[in-house]
Amino acid sequence: MRGSKTTAIEPVKIINKLLKKQNITNTSYGIIISIKGRKDHRITVKLTSESGCHLMTVTGKMYKQQFRIYDDVSPEVILNILKENLGEQFRIL
DSSP states (O other), rough: OOOSSSSSOOHHHHHHHHHTTTTEEEEEEEEEOOOOSSOEEEEEEEEEEETTTEEEEEEEESSSEEEEEEESSOHHHHHHHHHHOOTTEEHHH
16 A cells, blocks of 8 residues: 555545455555435445556545555456455446
8 A cells, every 4th residue: 555644434444454465555545525415325346457566546426535545456357356356335437
């Protein structure tokens, strides 16, 4: 985990713990952004690849946060880990 100044929302903590079990530890997360007027109760996880990292945007009912993975892992492996271990409350895009 890079840096420790920012706190993580609960879904990001769950994903971080899950990835640590798979030895993916070179991660960081960004600032928490407040969302107003979202009615969907499911947590949405969107994975995109940027130069140098995989950017995961985690959107809950009230907050949104970015989660970055710097380890050399393919996006398919990350998506498979998430789909196998996360329940119905998570929607993976």
